[in-house]
Amino acid sequence: xxxxxxxxxxxxxxxxxxxxxxxxxxxxxxxxxxxxxxxxxxxxxxxxxxxxxxxxxxxxxxxxxxxxxxxxxxxxxxxxxxxxxxxxxxxxxxxxxxxxxxxxxxxxxxxxxxxxxxxxxxxxxxxxxxxxxxxxxxxxxxxxxxxxxxxxxxxxxxxxxxxxxxxxxxxxxxxxxxxxxxxxxxxxxxxxxx
Amino acid sequence: xxxxxxxxxxxxxxxxxxxxxxxxxxxxxxxxxxxxxxxxxxxxxxxxxxxxxxxxxxxxxxxxxxxxxxxxxxxxxxxxxxxxxxxxxxxxxxxxxxxxxxxxxxxxxxxxxxxxxxxxxxxxxxxxxxxxxxxxxxxxxxxxxxxxxxxxxxxxxxxxxxxxxxxxxxxxxxxxxxxxxxxxxxxxxxxxxx
DNA sequence: TTTCGAATGTGATGTAGGTCACACAGCAAC
DNA sequence: GTTGCTGTGTGACCTACATCACATTCGAAA
Numbered sequence: 264x265x266x267x268x269x270x271x272x273x274x275x276x277x278x279x280x281x282x283x284x285x286x287x288x289x290x291x292x293x294x295x296x297x298x299x300x301x302x303x304x305x306x307x308x309x310x311x312x313x314x315x316x317x318x319x320x321x322x323x324x325x326x327x328x329x330x331x332x333x334x335x336x337x338x339x340x341x342x343x344x345x346x347x348x349x350x351x352x353x354x355x356x357x358x359x360x361x362x363x364x365x366x367x368x369x370x371x372x373x374x375x376x377x378x379x380x381x382x383x384x385x386x387x388x389x390x391x392x393x394x395x396x397x398x399x400x401x402x403x404x405x406x407x408x409x410x411x412x413x414x415x416x417x418x419x420x421x422x423x424x425x426x427x428x429x430x431x432x433x434x435x436x437x438x439x440x441x442x443x444x445x446x447x448x449x450x451x452x453x454x455x456x457x
Numbered sequence: 458x459x460x461x462x463x464x465x466x467x468x469x470x471x472x473x474x475x476x477x478x479x480x481x482x483x484x485x486x487x488x489x490x491x492x493x494x495x496x497x498x499x500x501x502x503x504x505x506x507x508x509x510x511x512x513x514x515x516x517x518x519x520x521x522x523x524x525x526x527x528x529x530x531x532x533x534x535x536x537x538x539x540x541x542x543x544x545x546x547x548x549x550x551x552x553x554x555x556x557x558x559x560x561x562x563x564x565x566x567x568x569x570x571x572x573x574x575x576x577x578x579x580x581x582x583x584x585x586x587x588x589x590x591x592x593x594x595x596x597x598x599x600x601x602x603x604x605x606x607x608x609x610x611x612x613x614x615x616x617x618x619x620x621x622x623x624x625x626x627x628x629x630x631x632x633x634x635x636x637x638x639x640x641x642x643x644x645x646x647x648x649x650x651x
Numbered sequence: 652t653t654t655c656g657a658a659t660g661t662g663a664t665g666t667a668g669g670t671c672a673c674a675c676a677g678c679a680a681c
Numbered sequence: 682g683t684t685g686c687t688g689t690g691t692g693a694c695c696t697a698c699a700t701c702a703c704a705t706t707c708g709a710a711a
Binding site for chain 2: 659
Binding site: 610611640641643644647 | 697698699700701
């Protein structure tokens with residue numbers, strides 16, 4: 264399958280869960296997205312890049328991550344189909360990327376330019392509503408994860424993650440799961456062998 | 458000073474930094490806010506409450522926090538003037554509060570009902586834009602804090618916090634700063650005595 | 652002024668998880 | 682096949698921080 268069944272239908276479905284657009288409106292919105300394929304391991308946003316798009320995942324799996332001075336990686340998010348990813352700080356504040364995004368598996372995405380997003384939000388009120396909803400969801404999720412970090416130990420966070428996204432276990436190397444949980448791969452390995 | 462100089466002017470200013478509203482529009486928006494005073498230590502949202510408002514701080518300082526089974530407190534946010542606070546998860550998903558909000562000092566706030574917020578967002582496009590912007594800012598901040606948790610030790614996070622909000626040091630008991638940093642009060646105490 | 656409670660400091664000790672080291676997979680390219 | 686590279690397990694340590702216990706300071710109430 265060279266392409267996901269139907270990029271347009273997937274996005275339409277996703278948006279329709281939150282707001283109602285007429286077919287004309289949606290066609291117009293969709294015309295601003297650009298479909299792209301990436302190979303496993305390929306970078307979408309690298310540290311230092313100018314960031315001007317956000318990415319809607321159609322197929323595959325992305326990660327957004329930060330690498331510190333000791334070259335240690337921390338994963339902010341795994342992005343599965345119908346999730347969005349970007350360096351939102353750079354995207355909104357116009358700076359260079361500090362967060363990188365790349366492909367864990369071969370992936371299909373739709374890119375939306377930031378200027379276009381703002382234009383669409385401006386022109387079509389429900390689109391702005393959609394993006395407010397989406398960002399709000401991200402915000403609540405980030406707060407939850409923050410609390411989990413303060414509250415729970417590594418084993419607890421591991422079990423939480425597996426309960427929430429059991430699919431990850433098979434798709435994602437454990438190294439990356441460790442980088443998401445904020446523990447060393449050694450510790451993670453010891454966690455589920457006991 | 459029984460009341461902040463002018464609640465209306467403060468909110469107007471705050472919103473005007475992001476979007477332009479006509480005076481009529483703003484008056485209409487403002488008419489949905491309810492001003493309230495709280496005493497130091499007073500609860501605004503308690504665990505288990507039905508949550509239907511968010512709070513804009515005019516004066517004073519609030520905290521939003523979570524208390525776990527071992528009765529240990531974790532602080533999500535200190536809300537200073539012109540900041541917003543609530544249990545956004547409960548507010549948007551209609552559940553009961555798991556996050557509490559109370560007053561660190563005597564405070565003046567403006568309350569906005571969630572139904573009213575949605576109504577205003579619907580009726581006045583720029584208002585929706587404002588709230589998207591605000592939520593986005595919160596989202597980016599939460600992600601930054603997450604990274605800081607994964608990346609930095611307690612001392613680093615402490616210095617980060619003090620650099621960002623030096624005012625906190627004088628206003629807020631160190632216990633609470635510890636609860637924000639996610640360390641014990643003892644550890645925090647040892648941090649800055651060395 | 653005294654008294655009481657809350658907030659803070661400080662020592663002794665325990666532990667989760669980090670780091671380093673090395674071994675052993677599995678898979679891709681040749 | 683063999684060479685590598687990337688992922689994973691496992692042991693021996695080490696360190697940051699938690700916890701418990703008790704001392705001290707400070708502010709508000711009496």
